[in-house]
Amino acid sequence: xxxxxxxxxxxxxxxxxxxxxxxxxxxxxxxxxxxxxxxxxxxxxxxxxxxxxxxxxxxxxxxxxxxxxxxxxxxxxxxxxxxxxxxxxxxxxxxxxxxxxxxxxxxxxxxxxxxxxxxxxxxxxxxxxxxxxxxxxxxxxxxxxxxxxxxxxxxxxxxxxxxxxxxxxxxxxxxxxxxxxxxxxxxxxxxxxxxxxxxxxxxxxxxxxxxxxxxxxxxxxxxxxxxxxxxxxxxxxxxxxxxxxxxxxxxxxxxxxxxxxxxxxxxxxxxxxxxxxxxxxxxxxxxxxxxxxxxxxxxxxxxxxxxxxxxxxxxxxxxxxxxxxxxxxxxxxxxxxxxxxxxxxxxxxxxxxxxxxxxxxxxxxxxxxxxxxxxxxxxxxxxxxxxxxxxxxxxxxxxxxxxxxxxxxxxxxxxx
Amino acid sequence: xxxxxxxxxxxxxxxxxxxxxxxxxxxxxxxxxxxxxxxxxxxxxxxxxxxxxxxxxxxxxxxxxxxxxxxxxxxxxxxxxxxxxxxxxxxxxxxxxxxxxxxxxxxxxxxxxxxxxxxxxxxxxxxxxxxxxxxxxxxxxxxxxxxxxxxxxxxxxxxxxxxxxxxxxxxxxxxxxxxxxxxxxxxxxxxxxxxxxxxxxxxxxxxxxxxxxxxxxxxxxxxxxxxxxxxxxxxxxxxxxxxxxxxxxxxxxxxxxxxxxxxxxxxxxxxxxxxxxxxxxxxxxxxxxxxxxxxxxxxxxxxxxxxxxxxxxxxxxxxxxxxxxxxxxxxxxxxxxxxxxxxxxxxxxxxxxxxxxxxxxxxxxxxxxxxxxxxxxxxxxxxxxxxxxxxxxxxxxxxxxxxxxxxxxxxxxxxxxxxxxxxxxxxxxxxxxxxxxxxxxxxxxxxxxxxxxxxxxxxxxxxxxxxx
Numbered sequence: 018x019x020x021x022x023x024x025x026x027x028x029x030x031x032x033x034x035x036x037x038x039x040x041x042x043x044x045x046x047x048x049x050x051x052x053x054x055x056x057x058x059x060x061x062x063x064x065x066x067x068x069x070x071x072x073x074x075x076x077x078x079x080x081x082x083x084x085x086x087x088x089x090x091x092x093x094x095x096x097x098x099x100x101x102x103x104x105x106x107x108x109x110x111x112x113x114x115x116x117x118x119x120x121x122x123x124x125x126x127x128x129x130x131x132x133x134x135x136x137x138x139x140x141x142x143x144x145x146x147x148x149x150x151x152x153x154x155x156x157x158x159x160x161x162x163x164x165x166x167x168x169x170x171x172x173x174x175x176x177x178x179x180x181x182x183x184x185x186x187x188x189x190x191x192x193x194x195x196x197x198x199x200x201x202x203x204x205x206x207x208x209x210x211x212x213x214x215x216x217x218x219x220x221x222x223x224x225x226x227x228x229x230x231x232x233x234x235x236x237x238x239x240x241x242x243x244x245x246x247x248x249x250x251x252x253x254x255x256x257x258x259x260x261x262x263x264x265x266x267x268x269x270x271x272x273x274x275x276x277x278x279x280x281x282x283x284x285x286x287x288x289x290x291x292x293x294x295x296x297x298x299x300x301x302x303x304x305x306x307x308x309x310x311x312x313x314x315x316x317x318x319x320x321x322x323x324x325x326x327x328x329x330x331x332x333x334x335x336x337x338x339x340x341x342x343x344x345x346x347x348x349x350x351x352x353x354x355x356x357x358x359x360x361x362x363x364x365x366x367x368x369x370x371x372x373x374x375x376x377x378x379x380x381x382x383x384x385x386x387x388x389x390x391x392x393x394x395x396x397x398x399x400x401x402x403x404x405x406x407x408x409x410x411x412x413x414x415x416x417x418x419x420x421x422x423x424x425x426x427x428x429x430x431x432x433x
Numbered sequence: 434x435x436x437x438x439x440x441x442x443x444x445x446x447x448x449x450x451x452x453x454x455x456x457x458x459x460x461x462x463x464x465x466x467x468x469x470x471x472x473x474x475x476x477x478x479x480x481x482x483x484x485x486x487x488x489x490x491x492x493x494x495x496x497x498x499x500x501x502x503x504x505x506x507x508x509x510x511x512x513x514x515x516x517x518x519x520x521x522x523x524x525x526x527x528x529x530x531x532x533x534x535x536x537x538x539x540x541x542x543x544x545x546x547x548x549x550x551x552x553x554x555x556x557x558x559x560x561x562x563x564x565x566x567x568x569x570x571x572x573x574x575x576x577x578x579x580x581x582x583x584x585x586x587x588x589x590x591x592x593x594x595x596x597x598x599x600x601x602x603x604x605x606x607x608x609x610x611x612x613x614x615x616x617x618x619x620x621x622x623x624x625x626x627x628x629x630x631x632x633x634x635x636x637x638x639x640x641x642x643x644x645x646x647x648x649x650x651x652x653x654x655x656x657x658x659x660x661x662x663x664x665x666x667x668x669x670x671x672x673x674x675x676x677x678x679x680x681x682x683x684x685x686x687x688x689x690x691x692x693x694x695x696x697x698x699x700x701x702x703x704x705x706x707x708x709x710x711x712x713x714x715x716x717x718x719x720x721x722x723x724x725x726x727x728x729x730x731x732x733x734x735x736x737x738x739x740x741x742x743x744x745x746x747x748x749x750x751x752x753x754x755x756x757x758x759x760x761x762x763x764x765x766x767x768x769x770x771x772x773x774x775x776x777x778x779x780x781x782x783x784x785x786x787x788x789x790x791x792x793x794x795x796x797x798x799x800x801x802x803x804x805x806x807x808x809x810x811x812x813x814x815x816x817x818x819x820x821x822x823x824x825x826x827x828x829x830x831x832x833x834x835x836x837x838x839x840x841x842x843x844x845x846x847x848x849x850x851x852x853x854x855x856x857x858x859x860x861x862x863x864x865x866x867x868x869x870x871x872x873x874x875x876x877x878x879x880x881x882x883x884x885x886x887x888x889x890x891x892x893x894x895x896x897x898x899x900x901x
Contacts, residue, residue, distance in 0.1 A: 104610035108620040117617075124617050132611060150600045153762075154607025157557050158588075160581055164573045167561040171761035307624040308606075 018051075018287045019216070020316040021080060024100060024182060026051060027387040028078060028394065033057040035388075035395045044070050076401050078394070082137045084419050090137060091408050094401045096394070097138035100182070102148050102312035104131055104155075109220035109309045113258060122432045126425040132159060133418035136411055139403035142180040142394055144314035145335045151312060152177050159414070161406055169404035176404055180394045182316045183387030184323040190295045197243065197296045201279050208239045209365060212297035212326070214290070215317035216246040222303045222331070222352060223264035227278055229357035231271045240365070242301070243279045245293055294324035299346070299364050306333035306351040322382060327374035329360045344377045457492040457856040459485055460524060462515075462532035468502040469740045472671075473770040474533055476741065477553060477635060479504070480841045481531060481848065486510035488842065488849045492856055497523060529855055531848070534583075535590050537880050543590060547855055547864050549848070550591035553635065555601055555766040557584055562675040562763045568897075575893045579886035585612055586879040589872055592864035593851050595633040597768035598789045604766065605630050613875065614867055622865035629865055633848045635770045636841030637777035640742075642749045651743065652750040656698070658733045664695045664819055667751035667780070669744060670771035671701040675764075677757040677785070677806065678718040682725065682732055684811035689731045692819065697755070698733045700747060748778035753800075753818050760787035760805040775800075776839060781828035783814040798831050 018026065022045075029043035033056020041057040044067075053059040062070050064085065071077055071089040078096040107127045114120040135141070135155055143149050153173065156162050166176060198204050211230070217223050223244065230242045244264065268278040285293065300321035304310055310333040318336045321328050328346035330337050341348045347360035364371050383389075405411075463478030465471070471479070475498070482496035486508040494510040497520075504512050515523050517536070524530050524542040531549040560580050568576070588594070588609055596602050606626060609615050619629060654661035666685065672678050678699065685697045702715050722732035739747065748754065754775035758764050764787040772790045775782045782800035784791050791802040801817065803810035818825055837843075855863035866872075 102607075104607070104615065108615070108617065108624070111617055120617055125613070128610065128613055146600070147603050150603035150766075151607030151610075154604030155611040157555075157581065157604070158585055158608040158611040160578065162557070162561070164561060164570065164577055167558075167762070171562070171759070171763070172765070173762050305624070308620070308626045309624075311625070312603075 018049075019284075020182070021100070022049065022051075023287060023316070024098070025078075025080075027183060027186075028098075028391060029057040030054065030186075031387050031391045032395060032398060036398060039398065042070075042074065076398055078142075078398075082134060084423060087137075087415070087419060090415065091412070094403060095137055095139045096397065097134055097141045098143075099134070099141055099148070099152060100144045100314065102151050102309075103127065104151070105308045105312050109307075113219060116433075118432050119429070122425065122429050126422065126429050129418065129422040129425045131155070133415070133422045135159060135161065136415045136418050139405045139408075140175070140397055140401075141177045143177065144179070144181045145312075146179060147312050147335060148314070149177050149179055161411075163406055166404055166406060173404075174393065175397070178393035178397070180392075181385075181390045182314055182319050183390040184319045184382060184385045185291075186386060186388075187291070189324065190291045192295070193292065195296050196289065196292050200281065201241075201243070201275070203275060204241050204243075204279070205239075208241045209298040210296055211240060211242045211299055211301050211361070212293065212321075213242065213244045213302060214246075214294065214297075214300055214320055215302075216284070217244060217258070217261045217264055219258040219260045220304065220307075220309055221260060222305055223260065224267050225303045225352055225354055225357060226301055227264060227267045227271065227273065228354045229361060230277050231273055232354065232358045233361055234273065234277045237365075238277075240361070241277055241279065243281065243293075243297070245281045245290070246284050290320065291324075294320060294326065297324070297326055299361075300324075300326045300328045300330075301357075301361075302328070302330045303349075303357065304331050304333075304351070306331060310334050319385070322378055322385065325375050325378045325382070327364055327371060327378070329357060329364065339381070343381055344374060345381065346374055457489075457529075457852075458527040459489065459492050459494045459529045459531065459852055460527040461485070461494065461496045461510075462520075462524070462530060462535075463496060463498045464533040466500060466502065467496065467498045468504045469742070470738060471741045473635065474553075476770070477551070478533070480636060480639075481551070481845060482506075482510045483508045483639070484841045484845050485849065485852060489852055489856065492852065495527070528860055529852055534587060537586070537883065540590070540876070540880065543876065544869055545860075547592045547860060548590050549851065550587055550594045551633075552587075552594055552601070552605060553597040553768065555604055555763075557581060558762050558766055562761070569893075572890070572893045572897055575886070575890040579883065579890045582879065582883040582886040584608070586876070586883045588612060588614060589876050589879050592866045593628070594630040595848055596630065597634040598632055598766075600766050600789065601768070602630050602632055614872070616867055616871075619865055619867055627847070628851075628863075631847035633845045634768055635773050636844040637773060637836055637839045638745060639841060640745065642745075642777065642779055650750060651746045652698075656733070656735075658729060659696050659698070660694070662694060664692065664753070665751045666695065666697045666753045666755050666815065667748060668697065668699045668755055669701070669748055669774055670756075671738075672699060672715045672718055674714055675758055675761070676714060677759055678714065679721050680757045680806055680808055680811050681755050682718060682721050682727070683808045684815055685731060686725045686727060687808075687812050688815060688819070689727070693731070695819065696731055696733060697727075698735065698747075698751070700735050700744060701738050702734055702736055745774070745778065748774055748780055751778075751780055753815065754778070754780045754782040754784075755815070756782070756784045757811065758785050758787075758805070760785065764788045773839065776832060776835065779829055779832040779836070781818055781825060781832065783811065783818065797835055798828060799835065800828055 025043060029041055033041040043057050043059050044062045045051055045059060047061045047063055051059055060070060068085055068088060071086050071093060076094045076096060078098055080098045082095055111120050111123055114123060136159060141152055143152060230240060233240050268274045302317060313334045315334055315336050318328060328340050330340060330348060331351050332348045337348050340346045349356035349360055461478050461482040463475055465474040467475035467479045478496060482494055486494040496510055496512050497515045500514055502512060502514055506512055521538045524539050527546060529547045529549060531551055533551045535548060557580055560577060589612060594605055596605055652665060653659055653663060659665060688695050722728040756771055767788045769788060769790050772782060772784060782794055784794060784802055785805050786802040794800050795802045801814040803814050851863055
């Protein structure tokens, strides 16, 4: 599972636990292997069975309401899970498109898509306050915050709520066989493993991390950087991106591959990641301080927090801000190799500081369980009375925006 | 040839009146009066002109204000007054125009100039609060629609947007991406988008708090009802609809039982902006203080509006600043300039939690922030500042330490940098916004939509008047 799947899975778990009177279903694409649990059942959907599935439920929580689901709009409550500011994230995604015409059309399609989704939503949840402010701005522009909506709740928390990504509910793993050291026998038990604990997405900056480890490798040989996950489990998403290639090439050029820098090929199952986290010494993640980062919620950090691993990351996003404010590790400026080297040195050598970070990590964990973070979603589902503009008033703009989106999607197919 | 050719309404052919100057010209367009009687939009425009004039000696800076003004520039900028009719021509003569809103009549000047939108508050949300009573739901919705179409038009016209805090910035960026104004080309020019929307909040007054020569007191022992040794809690600024003076009055009622020397003074009851109705909150505040028997004894109202300089002296002389409102969306996006004035006056503050300045006050220990409508918490907070001298002094020290960070020059640095880039590149490199020609079709359709929404609104208002 990658972040959206993890999120949906935990949502089903939490909703099943907190709403015993409701029937909770986790709808998953046909290729996933998730198993039902006592709180919820699992249904596999395809393009055509989706509408039937929507009709069977009163409240649907989804990160997308495709046009095929529109017949269910008038009678069902649509909760839109917009956990990332896609308008910005897709700016970065679109960069891989070299054909400028295709790129331009793709952006326009994305914009039409977002406007259409926001119009379809009765309630929106997102990951942090910055995303919330951006969604509120968009809703304002689209005319979806009317006087009546505002009067129903002047905080508008019942229209757009923050329900961030949580940490795993499981206890820390017991010591056991180490899959990390089995996969890479050159990593000795005394080595300090620095974990890049998720995929190398296109807009990350693994090269700075590799250069920092290269600089450290001259003075000590116990520092091992492990990149975990090179390919996303969802088909078609970021398979072999230039950033990933740059990471492999840099490591090879500096003669670090399989000596100080290791790549776990493929994608690790959600449960297996825990053993990797247990065997790591700290978590490292470098990226760029751009608009994508500004709105992002780096879900990979939540696993590090769960595993109580101090974090070294780039400044710019809300979780980096938390790392800085709550003393969970060290935050560095973007692209600054020396700062990353200094941060690594401090966490490797200053054991007192390292221990303090771990204490702080334990302290923040309590408020970050999925049960806590999804509270507003649970409240809404318990008594779904949306304050959004009444469905009938939204119907025409919705159809117009859905048509606009479909039109642009058609153009995407034509442009070459 | 000097500039401006004439004050007030400009006459004559444009080419004659505004010779093609070699100098880079910046116009600061104030939407509210600036002079001795100013509310925050006017103060903001004045300070922008002042700071830009000092920071850009090679540029010509002009401040345009609506109607007559008694303003005496204390920096190298000029002051002109404009009317709705002279405005379209006025903007033609400048390279950069900074305004709190561009009327559609300035559209002809869109090409060839950089429009900087000074969106220091989320107007639409403010409007949601402001127009809650006195109008029928239909009129209110029509007004909101015309506001919304107006904002969409303004954002389409903008080449650069400045706002007061990060929350507002996130909302403006959201609106702009929704409107198709954040394209791939814009993102490629600056992927932080700081060159498109940045924060340039309200700064503290440039004048020193303590006047150079010891002047007479204006408040203690002078203001009717305030004795020399009294402890004064000051509510500066007006009592707008979305403020909550009642919680403060109730808290003060409890405090005066033990400390009869505590006085609460409301500084402004009327607004200098004509046509701005403060709503019924003022009357409620009067009624409650009368009911509690405090009116004229411990709760005092200053009728009208104080001149800007004088209000500063009141703030400096007061012991505690207070401001209470509700923790709603208006508060969430707001940047309470009245609180900034207290920070300038180095007066510790008690305010409601929910906005960014309340966050700053808590984080930097400049006073105390309390939950909305919580009389107990308000009483406790005021009491602590009155009784705990050590804490009070610590707040004062923190205020003094913070102030340099809030200077106008620092707050406005993104705007200064923009104008500087614009002057250096002769208008070619400063703005990263979508190309003007690309925006033209949307600009036309959004102007039409705004005109339509405005017509509907006017029609509905007329109809409701006709009926009543």
